[in-house]
Amino acid sequence: MAPRQSTPPAVLACGEIRTCLLPARQALDIRSAAQLLGLRADERVLLSERPGLYARSPETLTGVDCPLPSANGARVRAVGTVTAHAALTEGRVLQTSAHCRLPGTGPDQRRPWGEYLVRPGVVEPLGRLPHEAVAQGVLGGPRHGDLDVGLIADGLLTRVLRHPLLDQRPPFRSRPTRLRWAALPAAPGEGPSLERFTLAEDELRTVRLRVPEGTTGADLAALCDDLALHDWLLTTVVRMLDGLRLGAGAAHDAGAVVRTLRPAVDHLLHLWMPGARVGRELAALWDPLEERPGFTRQWQALVQRIRDQLTLHAIPAAHREVEPAP
Template structure:
């Protein structure tokens, strides 16, 4: 067998993120977060207290040998490892993500596993990679038996949600979301850009990116984690407001509104910090999302609406308290 050559530069990076509310009554402190995310005994959990409480697990690797999804039906066998990790923000929002990168070409036949393990998070095709077709296939979900990076993320999330630290008593009801992403090469001398951000059915979001050659896949994963976190926050708060009987005068209705909206104030409103942990080179990718659809603009409108409703429903109670006894 020919000696191993260096891995060619990546022409595609892909991943998927699961985001959900941590099922516990009280948010975890930083020590408990480290215990929850201690996936490997040989590597420590990354902990940060600025600008907010944040914990991220070390990467774990999953070996794969299967076809890649592709939009043109081509069967491209690939071998390598998918990296997966989990993060907890303010002890309250849990994310599990899995990602990998692909070079333009790979060996004609499979190598020994040891040669793949020394390249964590790299999946090599056997032969040439049709990267545009594979990117579309990844974002579209692929066929049964193709590499499904979302299943790896979901497996990690399921493992964490069974941790004995969690009492399975979340402070409010919410739904998890999924964000699937693919990053293709940008044109020479062009910076990173978001080609498309899509809200699909079944809580799925897809992001198609263009990035300069050499952009680390881990940095792209961190950017997409950030997008997924803030999309989940928006989605969850919109659902809290949806269906609430606003503008009613009955005391029981007012109490119901306060009960429905208070969890947002207690657990979510302070979490909005776009780009907090995105690299300087990739931070500008938030700009188009702020312009259209306007993530922060929508968030600020929701926050103001919640605060206005809580203020309005507090006024009658305050007046009753100061009324003189007859």
């Protein structure tokens, strides 16, 4: 048998992330988090307490053999494995993430499964990969039957949410978000760049990146997990504030305002740490988002608004509003 040739360098990496509030009345401690995310008996859960409580499951593999999504209608079959994991931040925010890397060329015929299993997270095209068209297809959303890493992330999320540790009683109402990403090669000699961050739909975000050759799928997934986490935090706090009756006419609703905003203080405000778990080579990709639209500026404004409202509603109503004398 001829020796197995090495896989060509990846020219595209892509993935999708689900982020949601853990459906449990109390945040999980480090031991409970390890139980929740123990997806494999042969590997331990990664646990960290600095700079905050964080737990990440072992990687799981899903075999795929299907066409790739493509913006130009090309039907390229690909075979390999998609890597997925689940993570829990401060025992409160749950994420599931699935991703893979694709080389520029592959064999003309399908290989035995054993050859794909020894290269976890690599999905190999049969023939040449039109990587620009496939990247656009990934971000635009796959058609029925195409490779859909979002379905793999969804399946893992469903599995984790069924764990008996969860009492299905979250401390407040929120909605999950999805972040879909694709990374293409940077020009020779250039560093990583964030080409586009788009709020595609109410709950969908898309990210297009350029990264130097050799950037690992794990590093890219860590960056995009971090982006998804902080986008979910912003989105959730904005929705908390939306619809509140504020101002002088809402004096009788002071209790409702406090009940709505207090969960943000108890569960969310201390989670804001952009880039804390991103590799040094990719950490600079946070900079464009801090400049425009200004994630942290918006977060700080929201935090100040919440604190101002809670302070205001702690003042007795008789002193909060003073009617002018006749």
